[in-house]
Amino acid sequence: MSTATVSLRGITKRYGNRPAVTDVDLVLLPGERIALVGHNGAGKSTLIKLMLGLIRTSTGQIDVLGADITRHKASAIRADIGYLPENVVFPPAMTGRELLSFYARLKRRDVAQNQSLLERVGLVDAADQRTSTYSKGMRQRLGLAQALIGRPRLLLLDEPTTGLDPALRRTFYDIIDACAQDGATVLLSSHALAELESRSDRIVVMNRGLKVADGTLADLRALARCPTRIRADFGTDSTLPAESLGNRAGWRAVGVNIYEIACAEPDKMALVRRLMTLPAQPRDIEIVPPTLDDIYAHFLDRKAAE
Amino acid sequence: MSAAIVIAGREIRDSLRNRRVLAATGLMAALALTLTLLGSAPTGTVGVSKLSVTIVSLASLTIFLVPLIALLIAHDAISGEMERGTMALLLAHPVRRIDVIGGKFAGHALVLAIAAIVGYGTAALALAVLGDEVEIGAWAAFATMVGTSILLGLVFIALGYLVSASVRDSRTAAAAAIGLWLFFVLIYDMALLGVLVADQGRTLTPAALNALLLANPSDVFRLINLTSGPDVSLYAGMAGVAHRSGASASILISVLVGWIAIPLLLASLVFMRREL
Numbered sequence: 188m189s190t191a192t193v194s195l196r197g198i199t200k201r202y203g204n205r206p207a208v209t210d211v212d213l214v215l216l217p218g219e220r221i222a223l224v225g226h227n228g229a230g231k232s233t234l235i236k237l238m239l240g241l242i243r244t245s246t247g248q249i250d251v252l253g254a255d256i257t258r259h260k261a262s263a264i265r266a267d268i269g270y271l272p273e274n275v276v277f278p279p280a281m282t283g284r285e286l287l288s289f290y291a292r293l294k295r296r297d298v299a300q301n302q303s304l305l306e307r308v309g310l311v312d313a314a315d316q317r318t319s320t321y322s323k324g325m326r327q328r329l330g331l332a333q334a335l336i337g338r339p340r341l342l343l344l345d346e347p348t349t350g351l352d353p354a355l356r357r358t359f360y361d362i363i364d365a366c367a368q369d370g371a372t373v374l375l376s377s378h379a380l381a382e383l384e385s386r387s388d389r390i391v392v393m394n395r396g397l398k399v400a401d402g403t404l405a406d407l408r409a410l411a412r413c414p415t416r417i418r419a420d421f422g423t424d425s426t427l428p429a430e431s432l433g434n435r436a437g438w439r440a441v442g443v444n445i446y447e448i449a450c451a452e453p454d455k456m457a458l459v460r461r462l463m464t465l466p467a468q469p470r471d472i473e474i475v476p477p478t479l480d481d482i483y484a485h486f487l488d489r490k491a492a493e
Numbered sequence: 494m495s496a497a498i499v500i501a502g503r504e505i506r507d508s509l510r511n512r513r514v515l516a517a518t519g520l521m522a523a524l525a526l527t528l529t530l531l532g533s534a535p536t537g538t539v540g541v542s543k544l545s546v547t548i549v550s551l552a553s554l555t556i557f558l559v560p561l562i563a564l565l566i567a568h569d570a571i572s573g574e575m576e577r578g579t580m581a582l583l584l585a586h587p588v589r590r591i592d593v594i595g596g597k598f599a600g601h602a603l604v605l606a607i608a609a610i611v612g613y614g615t616a617a618l619a620l621a622v623l624g625d626e627v628e629i630g631a632w633a634a635f636a637t638m639v640g641t642s643i644l645l646g647l648v649f650i651a652l653g654y655l656v657s658a659s660v661r662d663s664r665t666a667a668a669a670a671i672g673l674w675l676f677f678v679l680i681y682d683m684a685l686l687g688v689l690v691a692d693q694g695r696t697l698t699p700a701a702l703n704a705l706l707l708a709n710p711s712d713v714f715r716l717i718n719l720t721s722g723p724d725v726s727l728y729a730g731m732a733g734v735a736h737r738s739g740a741s742a743s744i745l746i747s748v749l750v751g752w753i754a755i756p757l758l759l760a761s762l763v764f765m766r767r768e769l
Contacts, residue, residue, distance in 0.1 A: 239585045242768040262589045270585035276578040278503070280510045292499045293586040333582075 191250070192217055192341050192372035193238055198247035200233055207233040209396045210247075215374060217340070220367045222383040223376040224483065225393030231376040232273060234393070235343045238374075239270055252340060266294045269334030273345040273376075275326055279319035283310055283329050286318060287336065296337035304332040307362065323350050331359065335366070342366055344375040348382065360386050380479040392486045399486045404479075411485040413477030414449035419462055421445070422470035496588045497596035504600025508566075514604050517562050521612025524554055529616040544620060544631040548638050551613060552718040555642040556711045560649040560674055562608065566601050567653025568670035569663040571764060576662050581769045594654060594761045598647075605646040613639045637742075638718050644749045648710040649673075651756035658764040681709045707745075710752040717745045 193215040200208040208230040215221055223231050236242045237249060240256035251268070254261045277286055287301040305311045308328040313321065318329065327347065334342060342363070348356045364386070367373050377383055383390070390407055392400040400407055421444040438446040450458055455474065462469055477485075508514050528550040571593075574580040583593065617635060656669045685705055689697060706712040 236581070236769065241581055241584055263587050265585060266587040268585065270582065272578065272581050272585075274578065275582065277582075278507065278579055280507050281503075285506075289499065289503055290586060293496055293583075293588055295495070295587070 190217065191215060192219075192252060193374075194250045195234075195237075196248045198234075198237060198249060199245045200230075200237060200242065201245045206396050208237070208393075211396075211398045213391065213398065213401070215341075215372045217372055218367055218370050219389060220363065220373045220387045221375070222380070222387035222390045223374055223393065224378065224380050224383070224390060225376075226378050226487070228395075229393040230396040231393055232345055233396075235270075235345050235374070235376065238341075238343060239265070239268065266296075266337060267340045269336065269339035269342045271327075271330045271334045271342075271344045271347050273349075275330035277318040277326065277329065280317060282315050282317055283321070283325075283332075284314040286329065287332060290333050291336050294337050301332075301336070304335055307335070308332045309358070324352065324355050327351060327359075328355070331362065335362070338369065338371070339366075340371055342371055342373045342375075344373070346376055346378070348377065356382070380483045384479055392483065394487050407482050407486075408452075408477065411477065411482045412451060413481045413485050415452055415455050415477060416447055416449050416475040417455065417458055417462075418445065418447045418473040418475065419469040420471040420473075421467055496586075496592040497599065500583075500588070500593060500596025501599035501603070504597050505603055508600065508604045513566065514607055517566075517604065517608035518611045520562070521558065521608050522615040524558065525551055525613050525616035526619055528554055529619050544635060547616060547620060548631070548634055549719065551616065552638055552642075552715070555638070555645060555718075556714060557678060559605075559609070559642050559646045560678055560711065563601075563605060563646040563649035564653045564670040564674055566604060567650040568657055568666045570597050570601070570654055571657040571760075572660055572666040573657070573663045575767075575769065584769065590765045591761050594658075594757065594764060598650065598654070598757060601650050602643075602647055605650065606643050609639055609642045609646065613642065634718070641714055641717050641746070641749065644746070644753065645710060645714045648749060648752040648756070649677075651753050651760065654760035655756045655763065658760045658767065677709055677711050682712065707748050710749060713745050713748050713752070717742060717749075 191214045193213070195211055195213040198208055198211045198213075199206065211230075211234065213234075223234065225231050233242070237244060238251055238256065240249075240251075240261065243257050249256055251261075252264050254264055256264060281289065284301065284305070287304065288298045291298045291301055302311075305314050308331055310325065310328050310332060313325055318326065321329065327350075331344075331347065334344065344363070348359055351359065363373050363375065367388075375383075375387075380390070384404065387404075389403055390400065391398060392407075400410060402410065418441065420442075437450070438448045441447045448458065459472065459474070462472060529547050569576075571580070574583065584590065613635075652673055653670055656673065657666045660666045660669060689702070706716060
């Protein structure tokens, strides 16, 4: 027994001969916000469904909240798991409030708590409408409210913010942060890494069923060694001899008197210092660290190249 | 167990709300009333109780209608939810798959029972209001008919689940359900009749015939109801079979129960193996 909320050891899942997830090890700890990133078909949903016991592993062992979730008796564990499926759908004939009551009863939680959940996701006004009349944003809010029933210790959110407007997205992340502070493990999958920048403690990158990276954003940056780009603008009236930039070694013209170089992170300062000692002083210097998308692309490309 | 009750409650509410209950009950009541009122005309005063005639008419109606209603309710119980995506969310809750099947079955069973009791009850009420003298035995036969109609419905709900749990999508489930209905309600008896005629009693023993009748739940229903009293069996033209069939009513009812339990069990097993 460990304190881990979820532990996956050597998980492989095949559909027929097609592997959806191959030999994945993953440990999720309480209070952690984990971003599971990868493009469509990378195995994100498969991993989440495996953690829920909706599908069985081909090989490997999964423990969720201290028990093997695939066992029949383990269904009670799911009372402590909140799940928001990708493109959540509800039985159409019920109202939002009725649905929350239904799910709360299944989880054996107090139905009276649902009102505060509805308030939390801002769905009080629409609570007595049938879910078939809900917009995508409202369905997603109800989905989140449903996942939050009974203060779950593990939240599994499958692309929760796809198709949401920025304000709602913020609300979502605020609620998720509060849950993590409360000690819950929050795993959320996304195919856009950029929006998760300050919203996750750890990032797990999946590519074609393989876990290709797992760590904090800083870890990932260090691992990826994506180049930082320095761009120097010498102004239009500058008469910059090419020799000033050491015969432009590594520098590449990207505009009139604008030059750019890609360098490794440790070399950055040396280059900037050199720029400042040139006879022709640059009018402007721009330092662009690798974006999350660059890092993401790095991990995906590396696998594609192998 | 309580998860199953919660699911059953949702199914009942759903069925009430989408007017499935209303439609099924209305259909059965309308047809039962028609048969009762029209069906008692040709008997005149030949001494056959009107209720006996009604039982024969309603039992024949049941054989066609009840399996159809049951399959309509049941065929997309599982495949439909899988297709729409509501099943994954349901199973992510502390619910065992057997709770899902059990809960849905309880809910759908109640819907069907309401339809049968109210529908056929209307016919019985009409007869009572019309003021016929009916002997106690005929009322018992009527009650048996209603009860076994429900059992027959449960058989086809269970078969519907088996189909629904086995196929990929609702359209396939609907096609398979229609196939099941055609097979058990129409084709089986015609084929059996064909075999009997062709065989001329050379190889097919009465015991074999009995076994073949028990292998079709709608024939079991027929055996129970169309042989339930001397009047009824005479009127149904089942007197010959009734004498030959060695099976008592209790055995026949256990066979029907078996026809419910086994498909339900198989449906649960198939569903437990399904991946979402």
